[in-house]
Amino acid sequence: MNQKTLFVVNPIAGGNDKTDIIDAVNAHATASGIELITYETTGEDDEKAILALYHEHKPGRVIVSGGDGTIKSIGETLETEEVIIGIIPSGSANGLAVDLDFPTTIEEQIAIAFDDHTMEVDMISINGIKSLHLSDIGLNAEMIKRYENGTIRGKLGYAIQAVSTLTSSEGPFMATISANGQTLETEAKMIVMANSQKYGTGVTINPSGKMDDGLFEIVVLKNLDFSVFSKIVMGNIPVDTGEVEIITTDAATIVTQVPVHFQVDGEYCGEETKLDIKILHRQMRLAVPRP
Known part of the structure; x- marks a missing residue:
């Protein structure tokens, strides 16, 4: 099992500080013996940088802290069902997490993000x-x-x-x-x-x-x-x-x-x-x- 995980953080999503989330994810990864590669988005060439990190480290999982737009961007960038995407909802309105009945505490969200219970979800193409x-x-x-x-x-x-x-x-x-x-x-x-x-x-x-x-x-x-x-x-x-x-x-x-x-x-x-x-x-x- 691949113990590498890419952690993508959108620092401005939802207008809230992500320090507690970053610290908690790092602590969980360390306790679980998982190598964590962290990337904070900047709004400039993020897709290219994330794809480069994915090909370099070949993680079995990508965890995303951000809103629906950040999650969707990861799905579009990687375009693969092989990698598990874990989400820690931290946008202004986290529709995907609400729809999937995610719990509201960071601890529970992190546990789910690192868990192996998964769902293969559809997307809709609208004018591409x-x-x-x-x-x-x-x-x-x-x-x-x-x-x-x-x-x-x-x-x-x-x-x-x-x-x-x-x-x-x-x-x-x-x-x-x-x-x-x-x-x-x-x-x-x-x-x-x-x-x-x-x-x-x-x-x-x-x-x-x-x-x-x-x-x-x-x-x-x-x-x-x-x-x-x-x-x-x-x-x-x-x-x-x-x-x-x-x-x-x-x-x-x-x-x-x-x-x-x-x-x-x-x-x-x-x-x-x-x-x-x-x-x-x-x-x-x-x-x-x-x-």
């Missing part, structure tokens, strides 16, 4: 961009753009921007969705491409989502006023009212009449009028909590 968790166009993407331009981080920052976006966002847009040999023309405030169930805030947007089934869901929110928003926040997706429609598929195309805000895994990607979407089955091997 890989999405690990949840991506969308419309209201939430607009909110994320505002969040990125704001000064308050964490769930409070998301909450402030959510209220601001709901009260001042642009009206609904028209979209044509082609999937499973059928076409749907619909008005929408937001369309989600979901590989899993929950946003990092804990809000369930896709009750039937599974990260390893070779499928994804398109969740169309036709209306998203305060009433519908409140139901979603409380975990009651109003799928029987006509306000929400869910399509399960492995490939789709979405075309909008006007440019619409677009985000992938919590990172704003600009505006788009066409999305070509397909599932990428079993792209990454994650260490996950035992049942």
